[in-house]
Amino acid sequence: MPVAADGLTRSIKNPITTYELERAFRRLRNGRAPGPDSTPAELLKYGSELLAQPLTNIINHGLATGDSIHLGDGILLGLPQPIMPAGQFASLRSIVLLNSIRKAISLVVLRRIFPKVERFLSPHQSGFRPSRNTTDTVWAHRWIAARAQRYRERFYILGIDLSRAFDTVNRDKLLPVLDPLLDDNEVRLIRLLLRTHCSPSDSAIACSHLSRAIQVLPEVIHCPVFFLLFTLKQLYETYASQLNVPHDLLADMIVYADDADFVCQSAEIVP
Numbered sequence: 001m002p003v004a005a006d007g008l009t010r011s012i013k014n015p016i017t018t019y020e021l022e023r024a025f026r027r028l029r030n031g032r033a034p035g036p037d038s039t040p041a042e043l044l045k046y047g048s049e050l051l052a053q054p055l056t057n058i059i060n061h062g063l064a065t066g067d068s069i070h071l072g073d074g075i076l077l078g079l080p081q082p083i084m085p086a087g088q089f090a091s092l093r094s095i096v097l098l099n100s101i102r103k104a105i106s107l108v109v110l111r112r113i114f115p116k117v118e119r120f121l122s123p124h125q126s127g128f129r130p131s132r133n134t135t136d137t138v139w140a141h142r143w144i145a146a147r148a149q150r151y152r153e154r155f156y157i158l159g160i161d162l163s164r165a166f167d168t169v170n171r172d173k174l175l176p177v178l179d180p181l182l183d184d185n186e187v188r189l190i191r192l193l194l195r196t197h198c199s200p201s202d203s204a205i206a207c208s209h210l211s212r213a214i215q216v217l218p219e220v221i222h223c224p225v226f227f228l229l230f231t232l233k234q235l236y237e238t239y240a241s242q243l244n245v246p247h248d249l250l251a252d253m254i255v256y257a258d259d260a261d262f263v264c265q266s267a268e269i270v271p
Helices: 018-027 041-046 048-065 100-120 134-151 171-178 184-194 202-206 208-215 224-241
Strands: 074-080 092-097 156-161 198-200 253-256 259-264
Touching: 018 041, 018 048, 018 100, 041 048, 041 100, 100 184, 100 224, 134 253, 134 259, 171 184, 171 224
Parallel strands: 074 198
Antiparallel strands: 074 092, 156 259, 253 259
16 A cells, blocks of 8 residues: 655755756656556656756645645556466566656656665675676576586575565555665655555456456555665565574575575575
């Protein structure tokens, strides 16, 4: 469910600037499906010089006065997994269509919090980070395989799908994770983004099988960086409170997004 408004009626110390929003508009991608407001990204992208200033004023005024800033509800679409056979909608992947203005504000927030997020994330995490990709993960596994073959070493690798282990990101639990990392300005902007509600599309509601399946879909979090922060925090807490092993498992990990591989040289210390 969306988080509640913070109830504050004061300006943020570092308000959004016209330059920030204009730069975010120009980063929007062409040819993407618009959100519920039917505003294409191209309109904001190529009209950024005219639209950035008034929209910046509206956002900052809403934060200062406590007026509701409604960025639009997302439209939740449930599509069958590509690898699943046709039939009952037993396995779905969710796609959320968001308003382009909301996407632009997300880009502004992500650019602001990037340095702090980078310091918190594990260096082993290769997903959703600039200049990092699956190549890092593949190279690490190939390097381990080469060592095992050349030096006859034995490695034990335990793979965990963190999205299944932690199910989903609870928005109310996410905010306490962000509070120690970010300042008040950044948390207020993130809270604004997390107030978005996702509603199933009309076509999904019309289909009884799909409608029932959507009712049990996990809550959608619109920014993968928030998912990384949440799962890493949960992983640290789990390791500290529940795992009793004589080895720092978190120091020997290969992680891409929600796929984590623990690397050990003894089967006895694999949790």
